[in-house]
Amino acid sequence: MPDVQSLVREKAQAAHDAAVAMSILRSGEKNKALLAMAQALVTHAEEILQANAEDMARAQANAMKTSMQDRLRLTPERIAGMAEGLRQVAQLKDPVGEVIGGSTLPNGLTITKVRVPIGVVGIIYEARPNVTADAIGLCLKSGNTVVLKGGSEALHSNRTIAKILSEAAQKEGVPAGAVQFIDVTDRQAVTELIRMNGLVDVVIPRGSARLIQAVVQNATVPVIETGAGVCHTFVDETADCDMARKIAINAKVQRPSVCNAMETLLVHENVAQNFLPAMLDDFFKAGVTIFGCEKTQKFDEKVQPATDEDWATEYGDLRLSIKIVSGIDEALSHIARYGTRHSECIVTRDMQNAKRFQAEVDAAVVYVNASTRFTDGFEFGFGAEIGISTQKLHARGPMALPELTSYKYLVNGDGQIRG
Structure with missing residues (x-):
């Protein structure tokens, strides 16, 4: 040979x-x-x-x-x-x-x-x-x-x-x-x-x-x-909480091993009280392990402390990082620092924030009110894909x-x- x-x-x-x-x-x-x-x-x-x-x-x-x-x-x-x-x-x-x-x-x-x-x-x-x-x-x-x-x-x-x-x-x-x-x-x-x-x-x-x-x-x-996907979903303060929960659970749980699955959930501090308790319950029922910032940990004792390494990690399984942010500026800054230019999402009813998010986020695909799981050649109508270029x-x-x-x-x- x-x-x-x-x-x-x-x-x-x-x-x-x-x-x-x-x-x-x-x-x-x-x-x-x-x-x-x-x-x-x-x-x-x-x-x-x-x-x-x-x-x-x-x-x-x-x-x-x-x-x-x-x-x-x-x-x-x-x-x-x-x-x-x-x-x-x-x-x-x-x-x-x-x-x-x-x-x-x-x-x-x-x-x-x-x-x-x-x-x-x-x-x-x-x-x-x-x-x-x-x-x-x-x-x-x-x-x-x-x-x-x-x-x-x-x-x-x-x-x-x-x-x-x-x-x-x-x-x-x-x-x-x-x-x-x-x-x-x-x-x-x-x-x-x-x-x-x-x-x-x-x-x-x-x-x-x-x-x-x-x-x-x-x-x-x-x-x-291609491929490396530390993908984020940002739940803005005007988000429809029911919509945001459906998008977030789909983005993390539907198939966690793929590169377009969500790895970090960012939540505006003004909507955290209304959004996070039910969201955390949904995640825990689905078997997701949560790593969160100090503010997120206060919502449930099962939330483990998140490290700087967690924010940069593509888990590829049922683990998720959650951070409560002060607003869109902090969300954009976090994504710019830890994102891999793959797929990012904002859930919002504020179209000005939606436009700003899509304009300022440097990623191959930027979503408003839709799961990052759609980044796929088959879903885009291209047939099978050779990969996701980042x-x-x-x-x-x-x-x-x-x-x-x-x-x-x-x-x-x-x-x-x-x-």
Whole structure:
């Protein structure tokens, strides 16, 4: 067996060699492949579940966190959801070749700006088998080839899904080499992939803040930073308390392991007395552990003291920080200090405060009176997403098909030369 460096280079080279053929596939050909891939997931569901059972058994033996096990676990319903995601991507408009600008110069040259695939996309992710299907589907529809490096926790699941999808795609004309899965657990494989300049065009990490920062700090290939979500909900003094409780319980409890779940609840001091007693009761009934500021602790003895580290922590489980603030100024200051530019929410009936919050909060998605759990490519109508970008270049928020393209200029003339 080749060493890790040679193996990763071999995978990256194969994806690179397939990139041109992938980039010129027609929309109909790509859509036909995506539908075949969706059907393959359904047809081979039992095989996928058996592979996932191996990963789950090891996760339980290693005492993996419950929230991480939730991300790792596959069910018939989740596999059906993965297949539906591929079908939705097939129905979406193909961005490749879209004209997004152009002009005719005084000298007669015509300039047309068109979308083109990025090329070879490297995806590094943790215990999320659904990412395997999402990434392959979105990359192929946008004309890219893809090199996948999943976490060792999901090795059997990811390997099986990638094999099934690659085989189904190739049967429908997708070039061999377009889908590559790095089938080793050695962490050196990540280091090699993020330094494959000349073969890999961009790397997208999905997972914990630790993983993302490790990739950002060590990559020589361009990186799109995604995922880390210390998301806040601010309950303003004019908030409808019933609405605020529904939004807050949904944002924390509906699926706490994901990056768009709320980690900190900020409450205006003028509404705390009316809002917090019932809110705390709702959280405790849902099994949430609360860390609060001194003012919050006075409302219930079960509230534990919050530390500065708590305000900056993406829990990813049923833990929550709560802080009572003096007003919107303190809420904005807290979010600016501890937020990760992912998703932030204000619950208010004061439209001036709503407008100010949306104008001043630096995040990919800023909500008024809605749960942060909606930050998702599927929910936004984009189909499956490749990730939530928390940076400003080159994409921001849920990344779908257009965000997986670049552009080039097509210039046509009839003999012009520059004087």
